[in-house]
Amino acid sequence: MENETLIKPNIVVDMTGQVCPHPLLGAKRVLDDMKTGEVLLLKSDCPGTRDDLFSWAKATGNEVIHSEKQPGGATEYFVRKGKKAAIAPNVTLDVTGLICPGPVIEARKIFNTMSRGQVMKLVSTCSSTRDEVGTWCAATGNVLLETQETGPGVWTFFIRKG
Template identity: 45%
Template structure:
């Protein structure tokens, strides 16, 4: 998990909706683009956060299970100067297990022009790590990725 958080809030031991309410209070005090790291062990936090983010325009950039069973979420305040890239092509691979999303993304990228952007949507549990490793190996440039719902990731890949 990239930890570029401006502030961290640990709500371990607190039941829902306390993690969401705490996050809302802190995110409201952040400047646009700043990031809150929320740590929670409540099972309902993910659903609460993603629903709230869709409603408010804030973004859950990343979520990661921690070794102690808790989950860390990076939440970015809406209004960031770094806008989500506009894709030339969208590939929705929800329901397809790995390595299917990478195989299909590779095929599509090969047919695209240099500089064009592919938006890949995947719910495969290994896709976040797989896509990041694949991009680091030089296959494509990973511009941006985030979790848009519980277990659903969007990746923005630029053809080199």
């Protein structure tokens, strides 16, 4: 592990005084324009930033390499930009052409056979699936990791079984 005192950030973003989710959104906007391996120093005094930032970093392939509480209540987070990790699904379910609520019903059947933590890639052309997947995940404890429009009217969802 590198010595925290030697970490030199490429960019500093001071979000003290901002409430969540603004510190995370500010960090994301800046990191989007940074090169892989560069380091962002995010300063925030919002107590929710820690959980938001660590969860977001894990999901996006970025890395919080050090955090330290500062006098006055702010915390400094050093975030290294990484390449977004590709999500490797355990199961792929292509329900293109099936109308709602069919895609979620079929996904639920497959989820019943999956283990906790496994990931499903769900492909759908029903425009209502975007709303239904989010509602279903919230109601069941499953986690919607990512939503992509992979073609005109074709949506791909990566869902982790909770």
